[in-house]
């Protein structure tokens with residue numbers, strides 16, 4: 001059962017990786033679980049010369065990303081679903097006259113009664129987004145006189161503050177802000193959304209959620225994989241643009257924000273923007289040198305097997321200085337967070353894949369059990385975003401017996417222990433929200449710009465010779481000097497041992 005209105009989804013760049021790997025499997029799951037409206041059609045559009053049948057084979061019937069589904073006996077569902085998929089060839093360029101496309105849309109709209117409700121999904125290189133929006137608009141396809149029209153925009157949303165502003169301005173020429181859905185797949189993750197619930201649906205955390213009780217906040221996003229087949233894209237991007245500017249600052253905004261007055265899209269996003277605007281922007285070289293670290297993984301041996309260094313990856317410049325590791329320390333200039341340091345790091349080729357937020361609480365104001373074995377800084381709240389999604393609270397308990405010996409104990413909640421509710425994959429959740437016109441989990445223009453405002457000076461500083469690029473062996477927790485960033489507070493919380501046989505650390509340039 002669904003309350004989603006009939007609609008037609010048009011994907012630009014449909015011959016690409018994202019469509020086959022994420023979008024179509026997400027749509028299939030929505031279909032299988034009864035979330036698609038009765039009348040729903042997908043029209044793939046790109047330059048490749050494919051027929052409807054070719055496209056169906058590629059993204060559904062012979063797709064390796066639906067292999068399991070096909071094997072598991074859902075083939076009837078697959079066949080029916082594939083009947084909803086169509087393709088149109090745009091010709092040689094995306095910046096062209098879309099009258100043929102408009103005709104195909106109109107024909108499918110009449111045939112399947114999709115009520116003139118259209119979602120346009122931009123899944124091409126971002127340099128084409130504005131031209132595609134313009135050409136859609138020129139055919140009158142952005143007009144909401146008859147049926148609603150929405151535009152989903154894939155990341156990256158700009159490469160800098162200036163380019164993000166240009167892109168926002170460009171898209172606003174053709175679509176209203178309320179029609180634009182900027183995707184950030186981390187917002188589609190249940191555990192990221194759960195940050196809002198943990199904070200604002202409970203009364204036990206929020207009274208402590210401030211500078212009076214919190215000592216520092218640590219956020220880690222580690223991936224065990226390297227750049228895989230995306231070396232060409234990644235080399236022009238780097239960890240700061242690829243993960244920090246968007247996904248991690250979104251998480252930061254949810255940790256930092258004030259309670260919204262309600263749970264609707266504008267109320268939540270207004271608070272997130274305020275949170276992002278309160279991040280203290282680092283402007284001078286000394287501050288940037290002392291509070292930012294970038295590094296690149298170098299070749300190592302793990303279990304006797306050679307793992308490639310970043311510069312040896314396909315599509316990467318052999319002399320590249322692009323960072324695959326970024327660690328940033330910063331402060332939030334507002335009443336709640338004054339003087340509380342935030343430590344955020346993201347990297348590829350770490351020992352394990354993990355994303356977590358760790359809130360470190362302060363020592364009790366008057367610590368009467370000082371000699372008891374607890375150092376007083378052991379109260380932690382760990383929000384595990386992935387894997388083992390859940391929440392861990394670390395606290396002290398008395399060791400039975402005479403005296404007051406204190407031992408560390410855990411209260412540990414695992415999402416997997418909840419009822420059999422199926423957890424939607426991020427793209428499923430986000431697509432369904434856009435289909436229903438809910439933009440809460442999409443980034444607004446001012447949010448994206450506020451995030452770039454914080455990141456831009458770091459990127460500018462990293463272009464200078466004052467900024468070093470360090471090297472870390474693939475399979476270790478980043479460069480050794482990243483520990484200096486968090487010095488005085490112990491180490492980063494590294495959930496897992498280093499993997500490299502001979503962990504090494506160097507200065508690349």
Ligand SMILES: NC(=O)C1=CN([C@@H]2O[C@H](COP(=O)(O)OP(=O)(O)OC[C@H]3O[C@@H](n4cnc5c(N)ncnc54)[C@H](OP(=O)(O)O)[C@@H]3O)[C@@H](O)[C@H]2O)C=CC1
Nearest residue numbers: 013015016017018019046047048123124125126154155156
């Ligand atoms: N793949 C992923 O995991 C992720 C992707 N994204 C973003 O989603 C979007 C699509 O990603 P993905 O599918 O991987 O990208 P692809 O490189 O696979 O490109 C998608 C399609 O765009 C067209 N295209 C590619 N390069 C050009 C070019 N230089 N000029 C014109 N058209 C081109 C091609 O179609 P044709 O030649 O047939 O027109 C291609 O099939 C990108 O913006 C990417 O940053 C975001 C997060 C993750």
Ligand SMILES: O=C1O[C@H](COP(=O)(O)O)[C@@H](O)[C@H](O)[C@H]1O
Nearest residue numbers: 155185186223242243247355386
């Ligand atoms: O957006 C991106 O995210 C992935 C990591 O996503 P996750 O859901 O697996 O944590 C990252 O590998 C990729 O480089 C980046 O573009």
